[in-house]
Amino acid sequence: MLTILLMCAGVLIGKLLFPERWAGANGRLQVVLTVLLIFTMGVSIGRNDDLLRNLTSIGLDSALFCVIPMAASVALVYLVARRAFAAKEGE
């Protein structure tokens, strides 16, 4: 909940107060924060023996979590967009 509130506060500040010339710096800050967070995630993976032992199954699960949602998105959007955008061309 706090994270969503913080994001909404960010959206408002971005829209109303934040100088556009600092957009690049904001982007670089995101890269630094993301790298720090991914590093800490790596540390917690490295310190977790169970997790390392299960690395093969994590890889397989990840492949499923990649392919199934991607295929479902493609199928749904293909079918729905064909109707929606055909209607637009027909107008």
Next chain:
Amino acid sequence: MVFLALAALLAGIACGLLGGDLPAVDALLASSDLVLNLLMFSVGVSIGLQRGIARKIAQYNLRALVIPLGVTIGSVAGGVVCSLVTGYPLAESASIAGCMGWYSLGGVTIGALSGGMYGGVAFLSNLMREMLSFFCIPLLARHLSPAACIAAAGATSEDTTLPMMMKYTSEEDVVLSVLNGAICSAFVPVLIPLCYQLFGA
């Protein structure tokens, strides 16, 4: 960014395996919530800085929303199917799939909420989605439609996979691609806690 993220992950794993208990690393681990909150604020600022999105959506007469809504519903539904296949809890599965390719934010957010293993799967699966969609775009453009290319790319359709969209689809599709990426990227930080609320036990 992909290589930077992978390097950070590998360095972190190596540090966790070999480093023992370095005070600086422990301090960083202890303050990871603060770093995440700062990141979310900064992401919000980026969304707020994007001018004219509402006007562009209006030009497409709300049809521009068809693709991001389809991507979001399709991804979360795919996550529900993954929960049945893998036995992962529904909330975690839907959230992992709901990252729609945004592996960096998804990995850290889900890692903070459910622990390293789920964070690791969120990171890896969404990194795979970004890479797979990158290479699938030419095939999808030829055999299905530009909208299908945008759907595969998910939240990455405004940045990393955009060069492929430019090469294999039209200018109008590139605009839709940028819009889809911006809207999906705004959805992801909301969708993750929403999935925990909706599907959580």
